[in-house]
Amino acid sequence: MLKVAILDDYQNVSEKFVDLKKLSGKYEFKIFSEPFMDEADTIEQLAEFEALLIMRERTPISKNLIDNLDKLKFIITSGLRNKSIDLKAAKKRKIIVCGTDINANPTPELTWALILGLARNFKEEFDNMYQGYWQTTIGIELKGKILGLIGLGKVGSQVAKIGKAFGMQVMAWSENLNLDICKELDVLPCSKEDLIKNSDVISIHVQGGERYKDCITLKELDNMKKTAYLINTSRGPIVNEDDLIIALSTNVIAGAGLDVYEKEPLPENNKLRFLPNALLTPHIGYVTAENYSIFYNQMIENLEACVEGKPIRVIE
Numbered sequence: 380m381l382k383v384a385i386l387d388d389y390q391n392v393s394e395k396f397v398d399l400k401k402l403s404g405k406y407e408f409k410i411f412s413e414p415f416m417d418e419a420d421t422i423e424q425l426a427e428f429e430a431l432l433i434m435r436e437r438t439p440i441s442k443n444l445i446d447n448l449d450k451l452k453f454i455i456t457s458g459l460r461n462k463s464i465d466l467k468a469a470k471k472r473k474i475i476v477c478g479t480d481i482n483a484n485p486t487p488e489l490t491w492a493l494i495l496g497l498a499r500n501f502k503e504e505f506d507n508m509y510q511g512y513w514q515t516t517i518g519i520e521l522k523g524k525i526l527g528l529i530g531l532g533k534v535g536s537q538v539a540k541i542g543k544a545f546g547m548q549v550m551a552w553s554e555n556l557n558l559d560i561c562k563e564l565d566v567l568p569c570s571k572e573d574l575i576k577n578s579d580v581i582s583i584h585v586q587g588g589e590r591y592k593d594c595i596t597l598k599e600l601d602n603m604k605k606t607a608y609l610i611n612t613s614r615g616p617i618v619n620e621d622d623l624i625i626a627l628s629t630n631v632i633a634g635a636g637l638d639v640y641e642k643e644p645l646p647e648n649n650k651l652r653f654l655p656n657a658l659l660t661p662h663i664g665y666v667t668a669e670n671y672s673i674f675y676n677q678m679i680e681n682l683e684a685c686v687e688g689k690p691i692r693v694i695e
Contacts, residue, residue, distance in 0.1 A: 381686065382450075384428040385410045387437035389644075390666075396675040406430075406682070414438070414644060422447045429453065430685070432678045435461040436587075436614075437643070442468035455681045457481065457674040458665075459694060462587055466694065475685050476694045479677035486664035487537035490612045493636030494521070494580055496658045497608045503655065519606075522546035527578030529553060529571075529594065530613070531560055535584035539564050550574055553585055575602045580610065587614030597622035597631075606633050612664045615640040620651070627654045638664050 383406045385393050391412045393399075399408050409428075414437070415421040421444060425431065430453040433440065440454060440461075445468040452474060454464060459478040469476050496502065500516035507515045526542040528535045528551040535551065542549045543565065550567040552574045561568045574581065581603065585591045595609065595618040603609070609632060611618050620641040626632055634656035640649070643662055651657050677692065684691045 380405065380407045381430060382407045382428045383409070383430040383432060383682065384425055385432045387414070387434040388412050389434075389437075392671065393675050396672050397679050402679070405686075418444060426450070430455065430682060432675075432682070433457070433461075434674070436463045438463070440464040440469075445469055445472055445474065453477070453682065453685045455479075455678045455685075456694070457670075457678070459692065461694070464694075470695075475690050477681040477685065477690055477692045478694045479674050479681070479692065481665060481673065482667070482670050483533040484537060485667045485670060486534050486612050487541065489638060489660065489664045490534075490538050490582055490584075490610055490636075491541055493610050493612070493638065493658055493660070494582070494608065497610075497634045497636050502658050521580075524548070524579040525550060525577055527551070527569075527574040527581045528566070528584060529574070529581065529591075529617075530584035530586075531556060531564075531566060532584060534612075535582075536560060536564060538582055538584060539566050547580075550578065554590065571599075572602070575599050576604075578607060579604060580608050582610040583613045583617055585613060585617065587616060591617045593617075593619045595619065595623070597625060600626040600631050603632050605631065608633055609635045610637075611635070612638040615643065624650045624654070627651075627656050630656070634658065638662055 385408060388410050389412060393410060421438060425448055427450060429450050432455050435456045435458045440463060442465040445465060454469060454474055454476045456464065456478050458481045464476060466476060498521060499518035503516055522545060524547050526547045526549045528539055530553045531551040539549045550569045551561060552569055552571045556568055558568055600622060623635060627635055636658045638660045639662055651659060681692055
């Protein structure tokens, strides 16, 4: 029987989306609902498994990990891209890597929840309502404000459309900005410097990796409006976390809405947790029932196809 590990099921919900018992005669499943302590712990606990079903960019699948899992044959991730898998090492070991489809709309929806939450002081007002208080802050309107998007791909484009619907002016920058999309969406292309200087809300929608690592540092934060908000639902390392903590602590900017972090899960003692102008969610941009249904069902489809020697949705 093929031994299969389901990793990173933080909410312990995988069995709600697929009936693993139907496959019990063919596969031996083990669900891991907690993060591993470190890579050595990961190697020890996964040593006997032949297939890993993983939630993208939670547990890193490094070269060292791959080289030390002698029985591993298949890695199946949610999404069709996962920068935390060393694909070169997997290919060298002739391990098949497959992915799944993913809905692009949940992250733009969460992005706007964070923007609106900051604009209307949700964090403080929610807490105060439960304490018996009434109308303790004054929010801002979005109409007429400038929305600056770092990245105008699938997610950024949806965020832009909603910004236009709110009556905002939208500008965008990235290293490979598509001017045709800018024209189609009535978005003003601009330099990074102009976007940082002029935006009332800056929202990040570029891919992670070395290209955009530390794209936002104290230099950029110092050049933002003091009344501006920074939103990151993309990848934590795009914003230098230490610099952001300094900027929020000293009110260099008005606030930040974050769904992603340098280290995930976010450590309990991380200073971001204690800042009143930081609105935080635990990387739930893609975490919806609709996406999880796609992820887990297609993971099983991929697993079956791999076992039959006809892999589908292969990631090269």
